[in-house]
Amino acid sequence: xxxxxxxxxxxxxxxxxxxxxxxxxxxxxxxxxxxxxxxxxxxxxxxxxxxxxxxxxxxxxxxxxxxxxxxxxxxxxxxxxxxxxxxxxxxxxxxxxxxxxxxxxxxxxxxxxxxxxxxxxxxxxxxxxxxxxxxxxxxxxxxxxxxxxxxxxxxxxxxxxxxxxxxxxxxxxxxxxxxxxxxxxxxxxxxxxxxxxxxxxxxxxxxxxxxxxxxxxxxxxxxxxxxxxxxxxxxxxxxxxxxxxxxxxxxxxxxxxxxxxxxxxxxxxxxx
Amino acid sequence: xxxxxxxxxxxxxxxxxxxxxxxxxxxxxxxxxxxxxxxxxxxxxxxxxxxxxxxxxxxxxxxxxxxxxxxxxxxxxxxxxxxxxxxxxxxxxxxxxxxxxxxxxxxxxxxxxxxxxxxxxxxxxxxxxxxxxxxxxxxxxxxxxxxxxxxxxxxxxxxxxxxxxxxxxxxxxxxxxxxxxxxxxxxxxxxxxxxxxxxxxxxxxxxxxxxxxxxxxxxxxxxxxxxxxxxxxxxxxxxxxxxxxxxxxxxxxxxxxxxxxxxxxxxxxxxxxxxxxxxxxxxxxxxxxxxxxxxxxxxxxxxxxxxxxxxxxxxxxxxxxxxxxxxxxxxxxxxxxxxxxxxxxxxx
Numbered sequence: 001x002x003x004x005x006x007x008x009x010x011x012x013x014x015x016x017x018x019x020x021x022x023x024x025x026x027x028x029x030x031x032x033x034x035x036x037x038x039x040x041x042x043x044x045x046x047x048x049x050x051x052x053x054x055x056x057x058x059x060x061x062x063x064x065x066x067x068x069x070x071x072x073x074x075x076x077x078x079x080x081x082x083x084x085x086x087x088x089x090x091x092x093x094x095x096x097x098x099x100x101x102x103x104x105x106x107x108x109x110x111x112x113x114x115x116x117x118x119x120x121x122x123x124x125x126x127x128x129x130x131x132x133x134x135x136x137x138x139x140x141x142x143x144x145x146x147x148x149x150x151x152x153x154x155x156x157x158x159x160x161x162x163x164x165x166x167x168x169x170x171x172x173x174x175x176x177x178x179x180x181x182x183x184x185x186x187x188x189x190x191x192x193x194x195x196x197x198x199x200x201x202x203x204x205x206x207x208x209x210x211x212x213x214x215x216x217x218x219x220x221x222x223x224x225x226x227x228x229x230x231x232x233x234x235x236x237x238x239x240x241x242x243x244x245x246x247x248x249x250x251x252x253x254x255x256x257x258x259x260x261x262x263x264x265x266x267x268x269x270x271x272x
Numbered sequence: 273x274x275x276x277x278x279x280x281x282x283x284x285x286x287x288x289x290x291x292x293x294x295x296x297x298x299x300x301x302x303x304x305x306x307x308x309x310x311x312x313x314x315x316x317x318x319x320x321x322x323x324x325x326x327x328x329x330x331x332x333x334x335x336x337x338x339x340x341x342x343x344x345x346x347x348x349x350x351x352x353x354x355x356x357x358x359x360x361x362x363x364x365x366x367x368x369x370x371x372x373x374x375x376x377x378x379x380x381x382x383x384x385x386x387x388x389x390x391x392x393x394x395x396x397x398x399x400x401x402x403x404x405x406x407x408x409x410x411x412x413x414x415x416x417x418x419x420x421x422x423x424x425x426x427x428x429x430x431x432x433x434x435x436x437x438x439x440x441x442x443x444x445x446x447x448x449x450x451x452x453x454x455x456x457x458x459x460x461x462x463x464x465x466x467x468x469x470x471x472x473x474x475x476x477x478x479x480x481x482x483x484x485x486x487x488x489x490x491x492x493x494x495x496x497x498x499x500x501x502x503x504x505x506x507x508x509x510x511x512x513x514x515x516x517x518x519x520x521x522x523x524x525x526x527x528x529x530x531x532x533x534x535x536x537x538x539x540x541x542x543x544x545x546x547x548x549x550x551x552x553x554x555x556x557x558x559x560x561x562x563x564x565x566x567x568x569x570x571x572x573x574x575x576x577x578x579x580x581x582x583x584x585x586x587x588x589x590x591x592x593x594x595x596x597x598x599x600x601x602x603x604x605x606x607x608x609x610x611x612x613x614x615x616x617x618x619x620x
Contacts, residue, residue: 170359175377
């Protein structure tokens with residue numbers, strides 16, 4: 001162990017240069033304004049207009065996470081219960097879209113949902129009035145669910161797949177019917193996978209700015225867009241950094257809550 | 273011993289092309305400690321799973337109390353299982369593991385508490401209720417698994433190689449304890465093992481299996497002293513199997529000499545296999561023996577010496593508390609009671 005630990009050197013240098021120092025710089029920008037320590041940037045955030053953006057970001061991310069969980073858990077269970085060949089095929093189908101560029105996938109939704117998109121043209125073809133499918137919360141949540149669903153399915157699948165079959169037999173042996181086995185054994189034992197899945201969907205969903213920009217429209221503000229705007233449009237690096245710090249705290253808190261479920265021998269296994 | 277409780281009638285079972293069980297006919301009585309004994313892959317675990325309800329036979333019937341239960345799922349059978357690697361729920365503590373079945377029956381809190389603490393006392397784990405499964409030793413986990421099954425007061429307890437993961441000393445202790453528990457709770461235990469010593473120590477009845485077929489059913493003494501065939505003779509304990517000829521009832525010849533014995537009913541001058549247990553062969557001075565041989569190898573085994581004696585093209589294994597030097601001439605004798613004669617099987 002000792003002799004080979006120097007092999008981690010390149011990564012440690014990398015981490016210092018590109019993770020620790022930038023984080024410190026953001027912290028410095030957030031608390032130092034015009035050469036003095038100041039919490040003005042944080043106070044500026046405490047206005048209803050910005051808090052509303054944070055609230056909406058949290059709400060939409062939670063909603064997308066919940067939808068991913070409700071859709072993803074049964075899917076993971078279904079895949080884990082198949083034979084090896086079928087299992088691998090299904091997993092592959094889940095992963096193939098991930099090999100495509102993220103932007104491309106999101107642009108694809110624009111051509112589906114747009115005013116002249118496929119769905120509206122199909123409705124017109126049937127003689128039905130066009131619907132406003134784009135530039136609203138529904139479109140943004142749809143984009144999040146579409147992009148992040150595999151992050152929910154895979155960790156849950158991993159935990160379910162590794163679960164000892166004899167535990168399920170033991171529960172049946174002790175009198176549990178299918179519903180009982182699920183509620184008392186399968187679900188509690190898959191909590192680490194659920195916790196990983198939630199973390200891995202919630203984190204990118206709460207901080208996204210591409211999905212909200214493309215599917216929410218130019219005026220649509222999530223906290224990620226707000227940060228982007230401070231740096232690229234307003235040039236207010238102090239405020240942008242402060243918002244970033246707030247976002248980091250939000251994510252840390254949510255991870256802290258989730259990590260309480262990730263304990264246990266099954267471990268929250270993340271495939272990336 | 274009680275009446276018939278479980279009956280397996282002409283059971284066949286295959287997984288894919290592989291025939292696991294063929295022609296299994298077996299009944300199990302109430303309050304019996306019965307052991308399914310055989311090498312791995314002999315079908316003993318599959319037989320247990322048919323009784324537990326985890327598999328169903330391709331043909332044949334499983335009867336419980338005279339009722340056909342082939343398709344009854346495990347949670348509706350009054351049978352509980354102690355699994356091979358315990359299968360304790362890692363997310364529950366000892367108390368909740370044991371209470372699992374009682375909670376499903378929706379018993380009152382007081383009754384659950386009462387029954388769990390009584391059963392924990394039976395398996396000698398009083399006070400372990402709040403402990404985590406991970407913090408227990410293998411032997412303790414074993415006891416929790418037994419308690420978790422017994423607390424439901426099943427009529428039959430199935431045990432699938434439950435001592436396999438324990439060390440020798442603990443195994444011995446648990447063997448005695450299991451037997452005591454069975455007497456105390458007064459229910460049927462069906463025990464699966466590949467360890468012949470375990471089977472002989474605990475069982476009322478031993479069922480020896482090989483290649484998906486039952487080879488012999490009997491008391492431990494029967495199985496040991498009167499094996500049906502070469503497989504049983506070789507699997508249970510050590511034995512010398514010698515080709516011989518049954519001259520007439522109560523007289524058999526092997527190693528070029530006739531011996532009085534107690535077996536009969538084979539006919540006259542019929543080829544047979546003769547089984548001699550190593551501890552039943554007496555050594556003496558060359559002149560004092562029925563046969564003469566030369567010691568070729570000696571191994572010290574603790575309570576006795578195990579010696580190989582060359583005698584008329586046979587190498588006989590003999591156990592004795594007195595050591596003979598390798599190369600020494602000895603006399604060999606076997607009493608009529610110690611000779612067991614079996615029908616000759618085609619050479620394998």
